[in-house]
Amino acid sequence: MIVAVVANTAWNLLNFRKSLIGALLAENHRVVLLAPDGPECEQLSASGAEFIRLRHLRRKGVNPLRDLALLYELRTVYAREKIDVALHFTIKPVIYGSFAARMTGVRNISTLTGLGYTFLSGGWANGLVRSMYRIALRHAAAVLFHNHDDRQLFLDGGLVTEAQSQVVAGSGLQLDDYPLSPYEEAIPNRFLFVARLLTDKGIREYVAAAEAAREVNPELSFHILGPLDPENPAGIKAEELERWVAEGIIAYDGVSADVWPHLARASVVVLPSYREGCPRVLLEGGAVGRPLLTTDVPGCRAVVTAGENGCLVPACNADALARAMLEMSALPKEELKAMGLRGRKIVEEQFDDQVVNRVYLSKVNIT
Template sequence: MRVLISVNAAWNIWNFRRPLIDALIADGHAVTVLAPKDDTVPKLEALGCSVRHLEMNVKGLNPLQDSNLLMRLRKHFRDLQPDVILSFTIKNNIFGAIAAKSVGIPFVPNVTGLGTAFLSGGMLETVAVTLYKMAFRKLPIVFFQNADDRDLFVERGLVTAPQARLLPGSGIDLDHFAAAAYPQKEGVPVFLMVARLLRDKGVLEYVDAARLVKSRHPAARFQLLGATDAENRTAIDGETVQDWEREGVIEYLGTVEDVRPSVEAAQCVVLPSYREGAPRTLIEAAAMARPLIATNVPGCRAVVDAGRTGFLCEVQSGESLASACEAFLALPPEERAAMGRAGRSKMEREYGHSIVVDAYRTVLRELAPSRKQVVA
């Protein structure tokens, strides 16, 4: 089959969907990635897929820009004439679904997260809900990365129960993110947060918690790894991060090609996000046998078994996060290491990338005979 994958950044495919690409190509499918191009394009082409540039603004909801995106997607779909489109990320899912239905191409979105607009309340949320309802109506399959998001969409009538299928995020390469020996350093553990520096990821709460914990445990270390100045309305700028460093509350690690050495050096990985689809950083850290602290919100609570593989805290509360960090500090080293091992076992049972690959292979078999003639 001719498989088109639509997403809002080529690096998203390289970082999170590479096992899927490898499997599709190994199965004999011709794979094209439709996304804004970046420096990962040569790597994707080396895997054996082609890449076509998609012009789009990934920020916010702008009716004029998004109507242009809809027209561009429709033109790409007509030009490429794929047998099926697999889609990720919010705008590609919504406007791609509408465009694909207009030209009779089977379209399978993956709801990797709901986004600020869906959760904002007021008119913006109304617009987002209306668009989802219009886009997902009568699609054959809609993938979700956690049960909370799936149930919410079903309850609000955005999809039907038979449409909705559940995946363990993007899956994790358990060999690449292998279990690492637990650090045996004496003293206070190092906490690590890996995320884009966005308010919605809970960065401000992480800093608040660091101040509280360090006031009682001065040797505590709180590291932050991730990009500043992201193309997002809730981005935190680099100057703010420098202020935190000068204050001595945060150690900023910048960005890295490979997060594994940073995760291996940490004793606990933290993500106080406001909501997630399937939090990749927590999944990677658990696969490497690191205990977790995360907010008790959709996505995060699916990855963390509270009291067994880590701790959950209240959302948007630096105080609650600080309490969870101190509960972790109160554990003896052998119990911290046991939490990490339990997390690794959970990833082996529930989050291996073969589960995701098999789900998409099933979808392609189901959709193979349903291809309609593309409108000329």
């Protein structure tokens, strides 16, 4: 069959869908990748898939004329390339790709990797997005979610049906890329936050907790790895990050295409997010064998079980986060190591990319 895989960036396709693309190609499907242009295009094309640049897809912002142009562009590509099945990822591809699939008779398999800022922020925009999801997904062959909470929210709102929806274990992780690292190689008392620097990733709570925890135990160190996202309304300012570094609260490790060495040096991996789909950094940290500290919210609690592979704290609570940091730093190294090993086993059994790929292949191969 001819299968389209659609996302809001080429980076997303390369980093989150590469294994799935390979699995589709291995079954002799023709795979057409659709996303805006990016430096990852050459590598994606080298995989054996075909890359088609979407000129009208913008990850952020609402522009009705541009979004209508995106719908027309997707409809044109689906018809011209004779697409049989379209796999839609991220918000705009899910909504406008679903409309285009309906218009061209393409089987629509959409994945809600997370609910996004607009969906969760309330107000008129929230109502508009919910209405668009309801209409767009009505005729989808399958709607996949990265956690049970998100699926239930859509079921309660009448946006999807029981029959068409199910939960898949995130995007999956290629475990060969994240070998287990001996806990003895971790730097003691080193906490690591890995994410885009957004308010709703809990970056401010992390910094506030770091400051409070270091007043109690100056031996603790706190690192941040991840990009600024100035186009995002939840993004922090560069000046704020610079001030945290200048005040000695945190160390900023910049951005890296290879997070494994950073995870291996950490003694605890931290993500105090407000809500997630299936947070990749927790899977990565677990695969490397590091205990995890995160919030008791949808997505995060699907990966972490308190006392088993890490610790859960309430969201938006820097005091609770600081207490958990101090408690984890006081645990014997053997206990932290055991948490990391249990985390590795959880990722192997539940979040391996082959587990996820089998779900998608079963949907694509229905005739």
